Amino acid sequence: MNRRPGLSARLKLTLSYAGFLMLAGALLLAVVWVFLLRYVPDGPIISLGFVPNRSDLLRAFLPRAVTALAFLLVFGLVGGWFLAGRMLAPLSRIAEAARMAANGSLSHRIRLEGPRDEFRELADVFDTMLEQLESHVTEQQRFTANASHELRTPLAISQTLLEVARNDPDRDQRELIERLHTVNTRAIDLTEALLVLSRGDRRSFTRHTLDLSLITEEATETLLPLAEQRRITLEVTGRAAHTVGSPELILRVVTNLVQNAIVHNLPTGGTITVHTEPQHGASVLQVDNTGPYVPPELIPTLTEPFQRGTSRTRTNEHAGVGLGLAIVQSIVRAHDGSLHLAARPGGGLSVTVRLPSTSRTPSPNGVYA
Structure with a gap:
């Protein structure tokens, strides 16, 4: 201007x-x-x-x-x-x-000396803003690089399979098609996960009143066959816990947590407990699962994009794209909640989600602005 x-x-x-x-x-x-x-x-x-x-x-x-x-x-x-x-x-x-x-x-800092006055306060606020901005940009750059790598992998595999099919017409086409289907499914899942993550970061969703216990039952019923296939006992307990948010995104939170609990569990004979309850003005969802030992230093990295847990579980065919907990954290933050992860002494993970509870009466269409 x-x-x-x-x-x-x-x-x-x-x-x-x-x-x-x-x-x-x-x-x-x-x-x-x-x-x-x-x-x-x-x-x-x-x-x-x-x-x-x-x-x-x-x-x-x-x-x-x-x-x-x-x-x-x-x-x-x-x-x-x-x-x-x-x-x-x-x-x-x-x-x-x-x-x-x-x-x-963005790495430069003012670091203004002297007693606290208006200029010192302004400089400190500016330094804090630069620090947060640098962290955000670095995180976005790392996320973009990881996303590009993850998206490039299935595309490169698809190109290799197509070249094999072109150079070897006598090869079993059914096997190639099946492998292409698997690779494309992974690419689609990754793209959808990135879209969900972006949607949660933007908070661009309509809020409704909902019950965590009902959403938990829906998610666990969907994933029950996978748990039974792996001989894992899935138990749902607790009471009604009401909150305000997007039913689709909260369902994604519960689904991701339960699926992670199934995938990163014992090979057979594992257990998963999903519990919901109102607690101190919040609606709480807790998912506990058995599984391999999780080192405490690994806990803070589990919510970073494209982290797939311990090396023991990374080769699992249902391990996903490494965005499960990152999506959970993004959605929980968008709903003004908190996510806490803790390693269980005997192995496995305990995940607690706290969302603001509501005692308000919804509008006639059940929507909160």
Whole structure:
């Protein structure tokens, strides 16, 4: 946006300082005139010696008053310019940091020294913003790189299979088609997972009142055949827990957690417990599962995109695309909730989701704005 050039803030402050100083000097001289000189007679004063009258005092006073005002003007301009420069120096550092950030350098920090004042608070807020922005950009770059790699893998496999089919017409086409179907299904699942993750980050969904216990029953009924196939006992307990949000996204949360609990479980004979209940003003969903030992240092990384748990479970055919817990965390945050992961002492994972509970009455169509 093109704007006409104007006076700098330093020059404006300098002129303001000088103007106020001149005004104070003029008021002081006016006080001298009002309360002193006007009571001196203007005519001849009869006395044994020389006694100056008002005219004499004015002739002596005015030149020196003008000299004093001129001195105040020069002193105000010079001193104001110096003081304004000292006062605005932090703004120059903040502006330089903003300019560097605009050019792509997000690692620079102001780190303004001195006591806490308005400029120090502004600099600290700006440093915090730069830190969060740098972290967000780094996370997005890493996510983009991982997503590109994950999407490129099934495409490269599909291209290889097609080249094999073209170069070897006598090869079993049914096997190639089946493998292509598997690879394309994985690519579609990954794309849908990325879309769900983006939707959760944008909070672009309609909110309804819902019951976590009912959604949990729906998700566990869908995944029960997979649990039975792996000989895993799936148990659902708890009470009704009402919250406000997107039924489709909350269903995705429960489905991802239960599916992860099935996939990253013992080879056979494992157990999964899904529990819902209202608790301290929140609706709580807890999923506990047996499984291999999870090192504590691995817990913080499980919600990062494209993390697939321990090496023991990464080769599982149902291991997914590594976005399950990342999607869960994104959706939970979009619903103003919290996600907590903890390793169970005997192996496996305990995942707790806390969503804001609601006691409000929904609108006639059951939608909250």
